[in-house]
Amino acid sequence: MSTHEVAALEAGSQLAGEEIVNDFSMVVATVNGSGSQTSNMAIIRALFRMGLPISGKNLFPSNIQGLPTWFTIRVSADGFVARRDATEILVAMNKATLVEDLQSLVPNGVCFHPDDFEPGLLARPDITYYPMPVQQLVREAAPPKEMRDYIANMVYVGVVANILRIDLGEIRHALETHFQGKAKAVAMNMDVVESAAAWAETNLTKRDPYCVRRDQQTEGLILVDGNTAAALGAVYGGVGFAAWYPITPASSLAEALGDYLPSLRTDPETGKATYSIIQAEDELAAIGMAIGAGWVGARAMTSTSGPGISLMAEFSGLAFFAEVPVVIWDIQRMGPSTGLPTRTSQGDIMFVRFLGHGDTRQVMLLPGSPAECFEFGWRAFDLAERLQTPVFVMSDLDLGMNLWMSEPFVFPDKPMDRGKVLTADDLERLGSFARYRDIDGDGIPYRTLPGNEHPLSPYLARGTGHSEEAVYSERPDDWEANMERLLRKHTNSRTILPRPVIDLSAGAEIGLIGFGTTDPAIMEARQRLLGKGVDTSYLRLRAVPFVEDVGEFIEEHDRVYVIEMNSDGQMRQLLQLEYPELAARVRSLRRNNGLPLTARWITDNLLAAEEI
Amino acid sequence: MATTTLNLIGLDKAGYKGKSSTLCQGCGHNSISSQIIAACFDLSLDPSKIIKLSGIGCSSKSPAYFLGRSHGFNSLHGRMPSVATGAVIANHKLKALGVSGDGDTASIGIGQFIHMLRRNVPMVYIIENNGVYGLTKGQFSATADKGQVLKKIGRNPFMPVDVCLEAFVANCGFIARSFAGDPRQVRELIKAALTFDGTAILDIISPCVTFNNRDESTKSYVWGKGHEEPLHDVTLVPKREEIEVDYEPGEVTEVEMHDGSRLMLKKLDRDYDPTDRMAALALLHQAHVDQLLVTGLIYLNRDQETLLDVQGMVDTPLGALDEKALRPSPESLKEIMASMS
Ligand SMILES: Cc1ncc(C[n+]2csc(CCOP(=O)(O)OP(=O)(O)O)c2C)c(N)n1
Ligand code: SF4
Ligand SMILES: [Mg+2]
Numbered sequence: 028m029s030t031h032e033v034a035a036l037e038a039g040s041q042l043a044g045e046e047i048v049n050d051f052s053m054v055v056a057t058v059n060g061s062g063s064q065t066s067n068m069a070i071i072r073a074l075f076r077m078g079l080p081i082s083g084k085n086l087f088p089s090n091i092q093g094l095p096t097w098f099t100i101r102v103s104a105d106g107f108v109a110r111r112d113a114t115e116i117l118v119a120m121n122k123a124t125l126v127e128d129l130q131s132l133v134p135n136g137v138c139f140h141p142d143d144f145e146p147g148l149l150a151r152p153d154i155t156y157y158p159m160p161v162q163q164l165v166r167e168a169a170p171p172k173e174m175r176d177y178i179a180n181m182v183y184v185g186v187v188a189n190i191l192r193i194d195l196g197e198i199r200h201a202l203e204t205h206f207q208g209k210a211k212a213v214a215m216n217m218d219v220v221e222s223a224a225a226w227a228e229t230n231l232t233k234r235d236p237y238c239v240r241r242d243q244q245t246e247g248l249i250l251v252d253g254n255t256a257a258a259l260g261a262v263y264g265g266v267g268f269a270a271w272y273p274i275t276p277a278s279s280l281a282e283a284l285g286d287y288l289p290s291l292r293t294d295p296e297t298g299k300a301t302y303s304i305i306q307a308e309d310e311l312a313a314i315g316m317a318i319g320a321g322w323v324g325a326r327a328m329t330s331t332s333g334p335g336i337s338l339m340a341e342f343s344g345l346a347f348f349a350e351v352p353v354v355i356w357d358i359q360r361m362g363p364s365t366g367l368p369t370r371t372s373q374g375d376i377m378f379v380r381f382l383g384h385g386d387t388r389q390v391m392l393l394p395g396s397p398a399e400c401f402e403f404g405w406r407a408f409d410l411a412e413r414l415q416t417p418v419f420v421m422s423d424l425d426l427g428m429n430l431w432m433s434e435p436f437v438f439p440d441k442p443m444d445r446g447k448v449l450t451a452d453d454l455e456r457l458g459s460f461a462r463y464r465d466i467d468g469d470g471i472p473y474r475t476l477p478g479n480e481h482p483l484s485p486y487l488a489r490g491t492g493h494s495e496e497a498v499y500s501e502r503p504d505d506w507e508a509n510m511e512r513l514l515r516k517h518t519n520s521r522t523i524l525p526r527p528v529i530d531l532s533a534g535a536e537i538g539l540i541g542f543g544t545t546d547p548a549i550m551e552a553r554q555r556l557l558g559k560g561v562d563t564s565y566l567r568l569r570a571v572p573f574v575e576d577v578g579e580f581i582e583e584h585d586r587v588y589v590i591e592m593n594s595d596g597q598m599r600q601l602l603q604l605e606y607p608e609l610a611a612r613v614r615s616l617r618r619n620n621g622l623p624l625t626a627r628w629i630t631d632n633l634l635a636a637e638e639i
Numbered sequence: 640m641a642t643t644t645l646n647l648i649g650l651d652k653a654g655y656k657g658k659s660s661t662l663c664q665g666c667g668h669n670s671i672s673s674q675i676i677a678a679c680f681d682l683s684l685d686p687s688k689i690i691k692l693s694g695i696g697c698s699s700k701s702p703a704y705f706l707g708r709s710h711g712f713n714s715l716h717g718r719m720p721s722v723a724t725g726a727v728i729a730n731h732k733l734k735a736l737g738v739s740g741d742g743d744t745a746s747i748g749i750g751q752f753i754h755m756l757r758r759n760v761p762m763v764y765i766i767e768n769n770g771v772y773g774l775t776k777g778q779f780s781a782t783a784d785k786g787q788v789l790k791k792i793g794r795n796p797f798m799p800v801d802v803c804l805e806a807f808v809a810n811c812g813f814i815a816r817s818f819a820g821d822p823r824q825v826r827e828l829i830k831a832a833l834t835f836d837g838t839a840i841l842d843i844i845s846p847c848v849t850f851n852n853r854d855e856s857t858k859s860y861v862w863g864k865g866h867e868e869p870l871h872d873v874t875l876v877p878k879r880e881e882i883e884v885d886y887e888p889g890e891v892t893e894v895e896m897h898d899g900s901r902l903m904l905k906k907l908d909r910d911y912d913p914t915d916r917m918a919a920l921a922l923l924h925q926a927h928v929d930q931l932l933v934t935g936l937i938y939l940n941r942d943q944e945t946l947l948d949v950q951g952m953v954d955t956p957l958g959a960l961d962e963k964a965l966r967p968s969p970e971s972l973k974e975i976m977a978s979m980s
Contacts, residue, residue: 204978249979263972265965267957268728287975291967299953301964303728308754312721315714315751319725322712323690323733324958326965327725345715435976438969443962476958477710478730480687487691487703489713498658499703 047236049079049104053116055183056128060092063120065205065216066180067098071430072201073193074102075250078242082108082547083430084623089275089368095124106244108432109548110623115237116191118183122148129154137235139183139190155235159186160226168219181216185223190231192238195224249435253426256397257330257356258283259436260404262291265443267325270305270316272335275368276424277358280330281306310335314342314355321346321353322488324448324476326408330356332424333375334365336382343417344383345490348513350463350472352411352418352446359423361621370621371424373543377597379419380571386510388517391571392420392525393542399569400426401436406525412446414520415471423592425544425623447473451481462486462497463509470516517572524570527577535562537637538584540577542568542598544623545590551626552633559630561639568598573605581609588636590629594619647683647879655680657707661700667819667845667860668698668767672705674822675736675765678829679706682877682900690726690733694719694748696740697774698767698845706736717748720755723762724946730956731947734833735762742772745781745800752802756809756838758946763832763839766802767819769847770858777850784857789850803937804923806840812940813839814919818863818932819846830875831936834896837945844932863932870913870922870935872905897941904936913939 057063064085071083082101088094101111113133119125119140125148129138135153142158149156161182170178188198199217206212257280261269266288271281285304292301307313313329320327331339336357346353359375361367382389390410392403403420411418447467454460454475460483463472472495475484486497493509494500541549546567553563566580581587581602589599596615603610616632618624643651655676660669679689686708693699695716702711714722723735744752744766755764770783778792781800788794806814813835815828825843832839846852846860854861871892876882878899886905892912894902904913912918919938926933955964 247980249976251979259972259975263966265960265962267960267965268725270725291971292965294953294964297953300951301953301957301960303950303952303957305724305728305758307721308750311718312724312751312754315718315721316725316728318714319692319712319722319727320729320958321725322722323726323729323956325725325729325956327729341715342718349712435980436972438972439966443966475710476730477690477726478687478733478956478959479710480685482708484687485708485710487711487713490715491713499700 051115055098055118057120059096062176069201073197076197080106107551181219182223185220186227189224189227253400254280255283256400260401264405264408268320268327270313310338314339328354333362346417350415354407358427374593395546397433409444454481454483461495464495528567530565536585538587541590548624552629555630657704660704665848670819674826692737694743698740720751729958737764741768741782742780767845771851812837814938827873834900836897867932874903
């Protein structure tokens with residue numbers, strides 16, 4: 028299918044003259060490093076404040092300056108926030124990609140463009156074009172040289188706001204948020220927005236059907252990216268130590284820690300920090316430091332992406348085997364290798380699940396929204412300390428770096444669980460201690476923290492084979508007993524891991540399994556499928572190892588499709604490994620092109636797989 | 640009845656011992672373990688306030704053989720510095736004592752070694768330097784001399800890494816070299832290192848009797864005995880003790896350490912001032928040229944900020960903070976939520 032045909036399908040029947048309210052996708056095509064982020068944020072926030080369900084996705088290159096960037100804004104009265112394949116409105120600020128960008132517009136789409144683009148470039152006759160006097164308005168605003176690009180981008184904010192009826196008051200509000208109240212910056216930008224809007228009011232006539240109208244669908248919601256949410260979750264989870272090494276798309280998580288910790292976690296009496304952050308020399312050192320801190324009793328974490336995860340493999344196995352609590356955030360990007368550093372994927376599932384040589388099994392949490400990033404941000408520490416094991420939180424670039432509407436974060440609903448730690452008094456009472464003995468039958472041993480002055484307390488943590496007393500041992504029975512205990516612990520961990528979210532549809536033969544950021548696309552696809560008479564149940568995984576509910580869900584459906592963004596169907600494979608007797612029912616719908624999944628892709632491919 | 644000597648905290652020397660060593664008879668590492676035990680006993684250190692850390696190798700096994708009353712972490716090959724960094728940050732009241740090998744430090748771990756020094760992580764870091772990989776059975780390490788011959792392996796064609804020079808370049812404030820065959824000096828230098836606030840490096844030539852002890856090897860006992868040239872006679876006088884020996888005027892340089900202990904450097908053949916940075920550099924260079932095992936405190940700079948100074952943390956160890964200190968209020972979260980709506 029050509030792009031045009033696809034676009035036509037997506038647009039449905041659009042009658043000239045009829046208004047299309049609160050339902051479109053807009054792409055702002057710019058050049059990386061040209062300062063368009065502020066403008067795009069202003070538009071998104073303004074729409075959000077007008078009460079419209081929105082989502083914003085930045086498709087950016089791995090480049091600091093000069094390569095094309097597309098920012099997608101979707102407004103959906105139905106509340107859908109997944110990426111869409113079709114675009115109704117283009118803000119064409121990048122001449123280099125103009126031809127291609129125009130091609131991808133739906134029939135009768137809209138294009139805003141600087142008025143100095145040659146008319147010959149604007150070839151599609153069905154499109155409504157709105158020229159914008161960018162140069163002229165920038166000249167009139169006479170901004171300082173370093174502000175020119177920003178100001179130029181404010182022109183499209185003003186013109187687009189005027190044509191689409193975006194409230195200028197909300198744009199001002201959005202700029203105030205963006206510039207954190209810096210009045211001068213707000214005024215300089217807002218002046219341009221206002222003169223651009225005024226220019227459009229006098230010089231342009233609205234000839235397209237798209238517009239926005241105030242609604243109340245975002246009341247009580249917040250707008251946030253997953254990495255900020257994760258960092259806040261860690262802060263409210265009592266993070267004591269964080270080590271990291273810069274990598275896209277994980278850096279902003281550690282940077283958000285650096286933004287929030289000073290104000291939230293400075294001791295009011297002494298002005299000293301109740302935390303420590305270190306930018307390590309590499310990911311080996313980052314996780315090594317976190318493990319050292321976790322061993323001594325601090326809530327310790329690191330955050331990274333694929334290449335960093337590769338470097339962390341040996342240490343992950345050590346923490347698993349020496350049973351040291353540590354939290355690792357993997358903001359997944361496209362691999363193998365350096366891959367596509369600025370494109371999203373769910374490609375680390377299989378690798379992280381068994382990260383470390385030998386029989387290593389890792390616990391993974393799978394957040395599907397910023398609210399879950401926050402929740403898992405604090406919960407991961409409870410789990411790591413309770414289970415005395417690394418806990419990996421598998422986010423991705425789309426969740427981590429893009430802005431999402433979200434329910435406000437819920438303050439932790441229970442006190443911290445610091446796990447089985449014995450104090451000197453405990454040891455005195457017990458009279459004996461063996462670091463790796465399974466006292467409670469749940470596979471989880473007791474630990475003491477360095478500094479505990481009781482003579483029974485010390486032990487030598489090690490990655491080598493050990494007895495219950497943590498003494499080096501090559502005895503086959505010691506080895507087997509320890510590995511059996513570790514398996515018992517891992518198996519039991521299911522009872523305290525986040526359970527899947529299940530939406531059963533009575534009588535549905537088809538089950539969908541997803542996790543992470545495919546959630547919005549799957550939700551929307553289910554609606555579409557229902558419209559075509561195809562009923563589905565849906566299970567969203569939130570942790571690995573799997574709980575029994577997952578097996579039961581598969582059992583209850585004839586055909587189960589695991590929907591994921593990697594090339595090998597990694598979660599599907601894990602499910603088939605876990606439930607070999609049900610393996611034949613478990614099918615795969617996977618796409619791995621660097622872009623967030625769309626509902627249409629899921630719908631089309633499910634229908635094709637079902638031969639409908 | 641035999642009397643056992645007790646130190647100031649009422650422990651006898653056995654209180655600082657570990658399990659019996661499984662290293663080869665005569666291995667230099669064993670002799671260093673003994674001196675770690677002696678040093679900690681002499682200083683009356685509380686074993687529960689020490690953490691011992693190591694990488695992987697024969698040398699890195701030795702934390703099992705000393706300080707049985709201290710927590711320890713036998714970590715990964717070449718990665719002990721990072722684990723130590725995190726541990727020290729999580730509880731700055733613990734004294735970290737790291738033991739590593741020349742392979743562990745100068746081969747696989749040189750990166751973490753340099754970055755630990757760069758951050759001035761407060762810890763004692765001992766390199767038990769035998770010029771080979773003991774545990775993997777006798778391959779050359781990065782400190783092996785150029786031209787050195789090992790039975791099975793042949794001739795080493797590469798220049799050695801000098802860990803003291805590396806430490807020097809990385810601005811380490813305490814650099815010492817010693818020889819496992821000179822136990823008294825090893826002990827006194829370990830004591831001095833334990834009173835230093837910052838990374839203290841001890842490069843101790845520690846012969847591997849199984850794979851690298853031929854007389855012509857610069858890491859052998861015989862070579863060490865024949866070529867050792869102590870810079871000074873080192874004595875560490877703990878802060879609570881009197882100086883017992885009477886020194887001639889001008890014979891001894893007295894250096895006050897961070898905890899108030901005094902390091903007495905008694906002059907031997909030459910005048911040497913370990914606080915003179917250029918002298919230290921010249922010394923290390925000349926020792927290499929002359930093929931001499933120059934031992935003692937090579938460089939001392941007590942005036943550098945440590946990692947803990949720059950982190951600005953509360954006095955309670957991070958690992959001991961309770962929920963009240965760790966979890967901000969619900970109101971603060973509400974405020975943040977409001978700013979995002
Ligand atoms: C990542 C990794 N690679 C290789 C090894 C194998 N290995 C174990 S000890 C060692 C060398 C130890 O040499 P050194 O640090 O000098 O200690 P020594 O045994 O000489 O005291 C090597 C290569 C390992 N444990 N881990
Ligand atoms: S092999 Fe060498 S280094 Fe290892 S224990 Fe034996 S003598 Fe020591
Ligand atoms: Mg060695």
